[in-house]
Amino acid sequence: MKNEIAITAFKCKKCGRIHYPFHDRCLECKNREFEKIKPQGNAKLLTYTSIYNLPWGFDQRFLIIGVAEFENKIKAMGQIKADSIDELKLGMEVRPSWESVRVQAGEDVFGLKFEPIG
Amino acid sequence: MRDVAIIGVGMIPFGRRDEDSLLDMLAYASLNALDDAGMGDKTVDAVYVGNMGAGIIQHQTSIASSLVDRLSLLPAAADVVENGPASGGSAVKNGLLAVASGYYDYVLVAGGEKMREITGWRATDFVATMTHPEVEYPYGITLPGMAGMFTQLYMEKYGVTREHLLAVAMKNQEMGALNPYAHVEMLLDREGIFDSPHAVVNNPVAATPLHLYDLCPVSDGAAAVILCPLDMAKKLQNKPPVLIAGFGQATDTHTLQERDDPTDLKAVTLAAQQAFDMAKLKPKDIDVAELHDAFTILEIAESEHIGFFKKGEGGKAAAAGKTRLGGQLPINVSGGLKSRGHPVGATGVAQIVDITFQLRHELPKDRQVKNAKHGFTINFGGFGNNVVSFVLKRTEP
């Protein structure tokens, strides 16, 4: 079963600025009322890096992480499902999924993953 | 507000100090600063300690209380200031405001960090605790990773190249090799880390597009300064006081993703601008600068955001030798974080110590910027979400 992307972003009811993560007051206009929105569609890869020397808790050789922007403008960090950064380029389309991104104290921690699609 | 001067500075050699506890290091650096200020057995009114990780790494809290006790500075007021890798700069700022306000006359500011007693994995995780706990940290992002994503975009937008980054690394390791306080003592060889096919092992990728030698080392170390009102400093029979002519501090969004332009280090620009305005100086008036080169890209990006070079020119300036000793604006003559090391809580204080050495004209010829009058520092917290800056000025005896 495909997991729902369990991200909630917050759109300012006054000026429309989209926040992710949550802020108590709008970064633009200080308004305190937000509409909860869910990411929609695929995303565009804004930046990425392949990290070696990972922190405690990761025992793979490297991890590719990036920031992508969904079709409804929510921007979020996620792990990139690619064997090498050679498969990636700035601005490419990626497909989001909600999967285990690490294991902490024996439990899966779920988060965003992005798979390059073109 | 009173003018505030630095009347004493102290540092201990940075590196891997297995024999010393965090408190030992803070105490040694503080004693060096007290002695440099000619304080003898006098006390201070307040102590500010810059530290990021004692609670996590040493499982120890309230270290400012421990330090005043060890140094017999009781009953001086004592506080720890934690602002990630800008803890040192923030501690100096707090000391400065306390003296400027007229409330305290003599203040000791010490910064220190002991990071080498844990493995590299743990140290990387410790530093990553400054990332957003919900939308960044769980993914395994590290600070080199944040810098990698930033570099990717900065290269794309401003044409920074690996050659430019290499120029910064080589310059700072060359200068660090001359600095007895620096952690790193090795000169880099261009062939060994770049041109030769063997460089793939010698200088491997750390976080694309950054490589091993684009990163500062993990270090232990401490540094300290003594502050007092300028008019009182002038009466002391001691080394020429250095005026803190300006400071600035600014913040930016916690996550990179929420910045409209992630290549724009707004907090750097603002903190620098505030410091220049307060000092009534401009970037072109600065003779020597210590920038926060935790990653080589940061020295370049900061030099542009501060206004030393136009956007897109910082990398070229570094490659052309303009930021070397004897160049247009010597940057990180100490070796910077890249070579002096980056014991996170110590760095902001160490930058002030190094600029004070420069403005007192007391360094050996191969490290002294001739006739340096105005110095500048920038201490970069988080990934640019909390930045502290200072302008220091030589006072003529």
Next chain:
Amino acid sequence: MAVDVELEAVLRPIQYPMPPYPPKVITLANGKKMVVRQAKREDVPAILKTVHPCLFIERDYYDVVSARLYGELLAYYRYRVKSAYCLVGQVDGYLVGIVNGRMETEKVGISYHTLAIDRGLRIGSHLFAAKMEYHIEYLGQEEVLIVAESPIGFRRWMIEYPLEKTKISHELGGVESYRLTRDLYFAAKPRLVVGDRPVPKDLLDQAKKEILHADEKAIRERIAGLKGR
């Protein structure tokens, strides 16, 4: 000490024929040239002079690794290990790193230790890579069994290659071995195995002439001192 030839014939383990490791030269991050070559049995006493001071350095398990290496090299010198070998790294003649291992069977190699005397130059990485190169490419083995005794070793070998975990007990303490297969080796080779051959004559002659050892203080400072690279 006189050698009892008849007894020795009983005590000495068998030796597989082992083609030599061809020397190579690597340019390090500081521009120095490191010659990597196979040590001869008669080189062991000279090598031990450099290993000895490391016995007393606790940092990063240097004491454990060097004590074991000392024993292994001595046993190799006195013919008490089956099909053992030792590779050394030398800069300006000085010994800067040592790796050793042996053949368990014609197909399976055992990795023993990696000791970097000069640190911060990836000498351990280069020499470990040379050791794997020897097992796979020159001894023609199918796999090498490896364990790490320090966190640094674990990171360098198990994660960087990466190696695969096995249930096979390793002779160094019985911990479960990790394994480098031919496939893993050739996949990792482009990013981990470097070096130029042949070694220019003057460099090779210098290395072969004498294995120089740094003084004890310098070794200690380099391994466990304040400064870094």
